Amino acid sequence: MSFVIGRGADAEPRQAGYLGQYRALDGSEGAKLHVDLDGPHAMLIVGKRGYGKSFTMGVVAEELARAPGVAPVVIDPMGVFGTLGDGADGDPVPVEVLDAPAVSADTLDPRSWCSLLGLSPESGAGGLVWQAAQESSTLSGMARHVEASDAPADAVRAAVNHIDLADSWGVFDPNGLDAAVLSGTEISVLDLSGLSAAPMNAVCRGVGEALYRARVDESIDRLPWLLIDEAHTFFGGVGQPALHTILTRGRAPGVSLVLATQRPSAVSEIAISQSDVLISHRLTAEADLEALTAAQPTYMNESLDERLPTEPGEVVVIDDATETIHAAQVRFRDTPHGGGSPSARELATTDY
Numbered sequence: 084m085s086f087v088i089g090r091g092a093d094a095e096p097r098q099a100g101y102l103g104q105y106r107a108l109d110g111s112e113g114a115k116l117h118v119d120l121d122g123p124h125a126m127l128i129v130g131k132r133g134y135g136k137s138f139t140m141g142v143v144a145e146e147l148a149r150a151p152g153v154a155p156v157v158i159d160p161m162g163v164f165g166t167l168g169d170g171a172d173g174d175p176v177p178v179e180v181l182d183a184p185a186v187s188a189d190t191l192d193p194r195s196w197c198s199l200l201g202l203s204p205e206s207g208a209g210g211l212v213w214q215a216a217q218e219s220s221t222l223s224g225m226a227r228h229v230e231a232s233d234a235p236a237d238a239v240r241a242a243v244n245h246i247d248l249a250d251s252w253g254v255f256d257p258n259g260l261d262a263a264v265l266s267g268t269e270i271s272v273l274d275l276s277g278l279s280a281a282p283m284n285a286v287c288r289g290v291g292e293a294l295y296r297a298r299v300d301e302s303i304d305r306l307p308w309l310l311i312d313e314a315h316t317f318f319g320g321v322g323q324p325a326l327h328t329i330l331t332r333g334r335a336p337g338v339s340l341v342l343a344t345q346r347p348s349a350v351s352e353i354a355i356s357q358s359d360v361l362i363s364h365r366l367t368a369e370a371d372l373e374a375l376t377a378a379q380p381t382y383m384n385e386s387l388d389e390r391l392p393t394e395p396g397e398v399v400v401i402d403d404a405t406e407t408i409h410a411a412q413v414r415f416r417d418t419p420h421g422g423g424s425p426s427a428r429e430l431a432t433t434d435y
């Protein structure tokens with residue numbers, strides 16, 4: 084009998100990913116712990132820098148890449164998940180890395196366009212961008228719309244400059260990513276490294292909405308799982324509405340979200356309260372502990388900070404579906420981990 088997080092005890096953990104092993108009080112390893120990959124879930128992986136969030140998300144990613152019936156997509160702000168494709172111990176991990184992911188400009192509504200470009204809708208340039216986004220679905224169409232307007236020249240110039248800036252990010256393309264491209268059997272890794280927060284948010288919004296809509300319209304027959312590292316980057320930005328849609332309405336169409344962050348206090352309350360699985364590594368910052376404690380379930384008898392682990396790779400898992408809490412050691416990665424810190428000593432050794 085194995086325990087499957089999000090499902091409960093199961094004689095045979097089918098359609099479940101192997102997460103790690105139980106950790107006993109004396110630190111010894113116990114029975115295997117799995118995570119449900121059958122139904123939709125909202126998972127939140129938290130932890131202080133260097134204690135294994137990205138590593139744990141990589142383990143979940145490996146298991147999803149191998150699972151049937153799911154369409155996993157990783158939003159990778161640091162460019163550390165490409166190593167999923169570098170060869171795996173055990174079963175293969177099918178991966179497609181997209182180095183220059185782009186989405187269609189009309190993924191953003193007029194208000195989001197102003198917010199993305201840091202323009203007030205009440206300003207001359209903001210008003211022009213708003214109208215242009217209403218009228219056109221491409222960046223070049225928006226620029227043409229602004230240039231043809233009889234607004235004051237300085238407002239037109241400012242609006243065109245902002246649209247040119249958005250164009251320079253290289254993340255808008257009328258033939259950008261759609262759900263059909265992202266719903267293959269392999270895991271799609273969207274490498275956003277090198278981009279600033281604004282274009283990353285635009286891609287997150289486009290991809291999140293496309294996957295959600297595709298399930299509502301029943302145009303894809305796999306269940307999407309959107310995995311987002313450094314998730315705090317997308318709360319408060321234009322990516323947030325798409326994430327809130329999945330968190331609050333994703334269950335019925337079957338869209339799952341896995342968020343990893345070192346700053347749980349910087350994701351929205353919705354992200355914490357709607358997560359049905361919380362995987363916590365070591366955390367010490369007062370604000371982060373408070374954010375999680377505020378949402379601590381009533382079935383948790385001791386305070387969360389007393390249960391938090393101390394070593395990298397150790398986690399406490401709070402499973403809302405089964406109202407259970409588990410202390411575990413996350414398993415080792417089958418593919419190389421791309422997120423470790425560089426070591427000056429190791430680099431010096433390779434010089435000789």
Ligand SMILES: Nc1ncnc2c1ncn2[C@@H]1O[C@H](COP(=O)(O)OP(=O)(O)OP(=O)(O)O)[C@@H](O)[C@H]1O
Binds near residue numbers: 133134
């Ligand atoms: N389950 C594990 N088993 C063994 N080692 C682990 C495990 N998890 C993490 N580690 C070790 O801890 C290091 C840091 O992990 P990771 O890069 O995932 O940290 P992080 O919390 O994501 O940090 P950051 O906030 O910098 O991204 C890894 O390089 C690895 O050496």
